[in-house]
Amino acid sequence: MKPELALLLWSVLLTFVQMLIAVTGATLQVGLPTLAGNREGLAPCTGWAGRAARAHHNMLESLVLFAVLVLVAVAAGKTNAATLLGAQLFVWARVVYAAVYLAGIPWLRTGVWFVSVVGLALIFCQVV
Numbered sequence: 001m002k003p004e005l006a007l008l009l010w011s012v013l014l015t016f017v018q019m020l021i022a023v024t025g026a027t028l029q030v031g032l033p034t035l036a037g038n039r040e041g042l043a044p045c046t047g048w049a050g051r052a053a054r055a056h057h058n059m060l061e062s063l064v065l066f067a068v069l070v071l072v073a074v075a076a077g078k079t080n081a082a083t084l085l086g087a088q089l090f091v092w093a094r095v096v097y098a099a100v101y102l103a104g105i106p107w108l109r110t111g112v113w114f115v116s117v118v119g120l121a122l123i124f125c126q127v128v
Helices: 003-030 032-036 047-075 081-103 106-127
Strands: none
Touching: 003 032, 003 047, 003 081, 047 081, 047 106, 081 106
């Protein structure tokens, strides 16, 4: 398996873990019966639970881009040291991003997010 594909799998695991953390936070704030309902009129979570939900949502948005770039790079036979570096930057930056967002550190969060975008750009540049 190409290392970029392995990193894609790890990013899926990270997304799943973020989902579990977000669900745990929501459960603690509003309770399982409320979450099991239709959630109509449900106020957004606050504090760390809200940050966990937002971090998870952001990861879902980014995961789509990362998955497409990795899959196109592998299918086109354009993987190389730059695509691997891009994938590594993306995955590790997203791990740090999740922790920093959960901790509530705004400017550092933005900087780490930017590192993940640089990883995406590295892969993109090799594919086009």
